[in-house]
Amino acid sequence: MTQSQHEAIAAPSMVVERQRRAKQRRTLFYLALIAVGLVAPFLAYPVFLMKILCFALFACAFNLLLGYAGLLSFGHAAFLASGGYVTGYLLASYPGLTPELGIIAGTLSATLLGVLFGVLSIRRQGIYFAMVTLALAQLMFFVYIQAPFTGGEDGLHGVPRGELLGFINLSNNMAMYYFVFAIFLFGFALIQRTVNSPFGQVLKAIRENEPRAVSLGYNVDAYKLLAFVLSAAIAGLAGSTKTVVFQLASLTDAHWHMSGEVILMTLLGGVGTLLGPVMGASLVVSLQHLLAQSPLGNWVSVILGIIFVVCVLSFRSGIVGELAKMYRKNFK
Amino acid sequence: MMMIFGVPMAVLMGQLTLGLVNGAFYALLSLGLAVIFGLLKIVNFAHGAQYMLGAFAALLGFRYLGINYWLALILVPLVVGCFGMLMERFLLRRIAHLDHLYGLLLTFGLALIFEGTLVNIFGVSGARYSAPEALQGGMNLGFMFLPVYRGWVLVAALAMCFFTWFMIERTRLGAYLRAGTENSQLMQAFGVNVPLLITLTYGFGVGLAAFAGVLAAPLYPVSPTMGSSLLIVVFAVVVIGGMGSILGAIITGLSMGIIEGLTKVYYPEAANTVIFLVMILVLLLRPAGLFGKEA
Numbered sequence: 001m002t003q004s005q006h007e008a009i010a011a012p013s014m015v016v017e018r019q020r021r022a023k024q025r026r027t028l029f030y031l032a033l034i035a036v037g038l039v040a041p042f043l044a045y046p047v048f049l050m051k052i053l054c055f056a057l058f059a060c061a062f063n064l065l066l067g068y069a070g071l072l073s074f075g076h077a078a079f080l081a082s083g084g085y086v087t088g089y090l091l092a093s094y095p096g097l098t099p100e101l102g103i104i105a106g107t108l109s110a111t112l113l114g115v116l117f118g119v120l121s122i123r124r125q126g127i128y129f130a131m132v133t134l135a136l137a138q139l140m141f142f143v144y145i146q147a148p149f150t151g152g153e154d155g156l157h158g159v160p161r162g163e164l165l166g167f168i169n170l171s172n173n174m175a176m177y178y179f180v181f182a183i184f185l186f187g188f189a190l191i192q193r194t195v196n197s198p199f200g201q202v203l204k205a206i207r208e209n210e211p212r213a214v215s216l217g218y219n220v221d222a223y224k225l226l227a228f229v230l231s232a233a234i235a236g237l238a239g240s241t242k243t244v245v246f247q248l249a250s251l252t253d254a255h256w257h258m259s260g261e262v263i264l265m266t267l268l269g270g271v272g273t274l275l276g277p278v279m280g281a282s283l284v285v286s287l288q289h290l291l292a293q294s295p296l297g298n299w300v301s302v303i304l305g306i307i308f309v310v311c312v313l314s315f316r317s318g319i320v321g322e323l324a325k326m327y328r329k330n331f332k
Numbered sequence: 333m334m335m336i337f338g339v340p341m342a343v344l345m346g347q348l349t350l351g352l353v354n355g356a357f358y359a360l361l362s363l364g365l366a367v368i369f370g371l372l373k374i375v376n377f378a379h380g381a382q383y384m385l386g387a388f389a390a391l392l393g394f395r396y397l398g399i400n401y402w403l404a405l406i407l408v409p410l411v412v413g414c415f416g417m418l419m420e421r422f423l424l425r426r427i428a429h430l431d432h433l434y435g436l437l438l439t440f441g442l443a444l445i446f447e448g449t450l451v452n453i454f455g456v457s458g459a460r461y462s463a464p465e466a467l468q469g470g471m472n473l474g475f476m477f478l479p480v481y482r483g484w485v486l487v488a489a490l491a492m493c494f495f496t497w498f499m500i501e502r503t504r505l506g507a508y509l510r511a512g513t514e515n516s517q518l519m520q521a522f523g524v525n526v527p528l529l530i531t532l533t534y535g536f537g538v539g540l541a542a543f544a545g546v547l548a549a550p551l552y553p554v555s556p557t558m559g560s561s562l563l564i565v566v567f568a569v570v571v572i573g574g575m576g577s578i579l580g581a582i583i584t585g586l587s588m589g590i591i592e593g594l595t596k597v598y599y600p601e602a603a604n605t606v607i608f609l610v611m612i613l614v615l616l617l618r619p620a621g622l623f624g625k626e627a
Contacts, residue, residue, distance in 0.1 A: 127373075135567055135568040217439050307441075
């Protein structure tokens with residue numbers, strides 16, 4: 001509040017200068033992160049990194065909805081899974097199909113599902129919205145168990161990674177990594193662009209005060225639906241990519257636990273921050289990886305539950321949110 | 333043998349009873365959710381876990397303390413209900429002033445903890461808990477064979493629903509509860525101890541879930557995951573009925589059970605999904621829910 005008042009009083013040139021420098025800092029920061037992403041596969045196991053990237057994209061998609069439109073979806077697993085299943089089925093049944101086409105098809109199917117779910121679930125608000133999305137995702141879970149193309153309880157195995165654009169062999173983990181990294185950057189940039197666009201501003205207005213947004217003449221339902229569909233599409237993109245990386249699609253992705261996990265990732269990293277979901281996904285995936293090898297392997301869901309409770313009780317801004325608060329307090 | 337739409341009468345009636353019994357559980361659980369939601373405004377995601385805790389408490393009480401079924405039916409809801417009150421007092425109350433979605437997330441985390449802990453101790457395969465001697469066996473009603481225990485569950489669940497209705501609509505405490513649901517700040521201004529009322533209400537809702545758990549113990553395998561999948565169906569039932577009225581919760585619960593039972597007979601492939609499909613239909617035709625007041 002006072003910050004903006006100061007800015008209003010300060011000479012315009014100073015404001016412009018400060019904004020320019022902030023923008024410069026942000027650009028440098030993102031470039032540094034991209035550099036880290038480019039070097040990372042030489043320092044860590046690429047498959048592990050790809051898993052992080054896929055879940056980070058998934059969490060970013062979820063955060064677009066919760067963090068910027070204020071809609072808590074408890075059914076995002078459905079989009080992850082449908083992207084995965086469609087991509088997996090197509091790539092496994094049509095050997096000539098290149099992976100990028102498979103991923104596009106998977107993403108489209110998740111988008112379509114997003115339209116259907118969105119139209120139904122935005123008819124209810126708040127807590128009911130969460131319950132409706134959860135129930136719809138559970139419906140899809142049963143559909144995936146019984147549908148002929150999902151492999152039922154076993155899931156789809158041995159999905160070929162194939163050759164990107166017909167000539168880059170993705171069975172090489174390094175090639176696969178950079179492909180996944182490119183997809184992640186695309187998804188992240190799309191979300192970043194959306195959030196900072198006029199559309200994103202209206203979403204935030206709806207999140208803060210829906211009746212006021214209505215009274216200002218915005219078609220709130222259309223905005224919510226578009227945000228929902230966009231979020232579903234990017235979640236589907238994450239699921240499709242994940243299927244190509246791990247060469248399998250299974251019911252784990254469709255289970256409500258998965259919808260809960262993505263909430264946890266976002267909450268832990270910081271709801272409504274761009275980098276929070278990336279941070280949260282990295283932490284949760286790493287934690288699961290570490291625990292799986294330790295004697296505590298069976299306690300993963302209990303530990304996730306404890307983190308959930310701690311986050312809600314005393315760490316609601318998440319890691320990135322808390323860091324941003326500290327930064328604002330000490331450096332401005 | 334009489335056939336109805338190509339299905340033997342006995343089979344149809346059998347599935348209908350099964351459906352009614354399931355519906356009784358839907359009714360009990362959605363009633364508990366509605367009572368909690370009314371005053372606390374949170375959706376209790378731990379409701380399924382608390383139902384499961386009820387079944388486990390009955391099982392373990394019998395195994396280690398020799399507590400019989402009838403005693404368990406009274407003791408377990410009290411014990412689990414008190415446990416729920418502790419949860420409310422020390423966890424939920426801390427976030428009561430925040431967006432109600434946090435309540436959903438907190439109870440979700442708690443459900444993960446309960447479920448995961450019991451999975452580690454008891455595994456996922458279910459244990460058996462036998463019904464008391466008096467409720468075993470069946471009755472021949474002429475047109476169908478009714479297992480006594482299922483009949484008892486139906487009677488007990490409906491009695492419990494009636495008891496809840498009576499408590500809320502016909503007692504002083506219930507009047508406080510209804511008033512608090514309308515405007516808890518005003519209630520506090522009138523000198524009612526609202527925090528205590530909230531704790532008691534949560535405890536009562538949890539107790540209802542535990543009561544359902546004890547009733548379910550002899551019917552279904554007692555396993556740590558028995559609550560979570562049931563809860564999602566109950567959520568759909570709640571969306572269909574709306575959380576506005578007690579009678580609405582009971583009617584919706586029972587009728588969804590019947591619809592599920594009928595689907596099992598005529599189109600078994602859709603038996604798992606039919607309630608969700610009904611939910612979609614209701615969302616399209618009457619977004620506020622059948623008995624709901626607000627969207």
